[in-house]
Amino acid sequence: MEKLNIAGGDLLSGTVNISGAKNSAVALIPATILADSPVTIEGLPNISDVHTLGNLLEEIGGKVIFSNNEMIIDPSAMISMPLPNGKVKALRASYYLMGAMLGRFKKAVIGLPGGCHLGPRPIDQHIKGFEALGAQVTNEQGAIYLRAEELRGARIYLDVVSVGATINIMLAAVLAKGQTIIENAAKEPEIIDVATLLSSMGAKIKGAGTDVIRIDGVESLHGCKHSIIPDRIEAGTYMIIGAAMGKEVIIDNVIPLHLESLIAKFREMGIHVETSDDKILIIGGQKELKAVDIKTLVYPGFPTDLQQPFTSLLTKATGTSVVTDTIYSARFKHIDELRRMGAEIKVEGRSAIITGPTPLQGAKVKASDLRAGAALVCAGLMAEGVTEITGLDHIDRGYSELEEKLLGIGATIWRERLTEKEIEQLQNS
């Protein structure tokens, strides 16, 4: 077990290169199951979710080579091996194995997914979609059993706008007979990325990125080469770090349009932001930041995945800020840890109320989920003294080369193994 140490207070400057998007990567990799020949995905982030999915594809008979951020997947010898337990529990996106395996083999057994604990995260809309396409779906002892004689296109209205359900239904529908229409679909950029890969494999998809997606089923899909989009959440995290502690931080390899909601909030707070084709410049260090309210919404609204690190930044703002998460009911596990560092925050229902500015002090804190970890990294960089963060398995699911990127802009950060005593203390806490 390891911890991340951060000696806070350094003023940061330089360029951070953004990796491929986690939430695209974790759908693109399962999507390759649907092809009949090798698929190459370029620009993948070096994160544990990507490694875990590569291993899962090997478990079902795929040949996977991953080096230099490029994964070559040969799906031709894959079989519909049941995966009720094990690695599927390590991440959320293992649910995409359901749609992809159902699409190709017309059957699958996949354990219920893991991922961040943010309140209830049901998959009823995924199941509703699979059933509409003709699958029989049962939940037996924590694993979802899916089987279909054949899959037939259908009109599916999502009762909840869901990224995962939209992508999973696309995966199951591309090889179905006839037309599938997904209404009230999610519009996140990662959905367009998955549709682009599937189209390069020979699928017929229209409307990805809007709330109505039309899919005309095809007989088979072939191999191709695909380049992933940059990670807007990773980019947003470094933008927040730049706003809090940056002299001049350039975020490189980013699509500024994907971050408009964050950029608008920065400007309201008085932070200087400039955008060009694939770069965003943040000039931080303003004497006074204005308090703002945010409400997380589906894309293009403010992303829930940036809510937690943004809360750390708001401890620096003057006045009262209110952060409301409309997507998840319990995405506030970072708040107790921020309080331990000196923040003045109270949680009321789905809102966190932050009173600032409050200087932060280094402390021993624990990441309870991926973006709670990102929030603590931001807070550690802002704090006086050393912050020690445990729970790194969460952070490693989503941030590629975190220490290298932060060292590159002048942060003082290092990882070390926990002593036996520290492990014992952590287990008893």
Ligand SMILES: CC(=O)N[C@H]1[C@@H](OP(=O)(O)OP(=O)(O)OC[C@H]2O[C@@H](n3ccc(=O)[nH]c3=O)[C@H](O)[C@@H]2O)O[C@H](CO)[C@@H](O)[C@@H]1O
């Ligand atoms: C691997 C991945 O891409 N994860 C992202 C994905 O998660 P994920 O795809 O799991 O999130 P969804 O968009 O599905 O969830 C949005 C909301 O809908 C609810 N819901 C979802 C499905 C369903 O069948 N029934 C239902 O009620 C969820 O509980 C949540 O309240 O989108 C989230 C929202 O942008 C992000 O926070 C996650 O980082």
Ligand SMILES: C=C(OP(=O)(O)O)C(=O)O
């Ligand atoms: C919630 C997240 O991830 P996951 O859906 O993989 O748990 C996230 O990326 O912030």
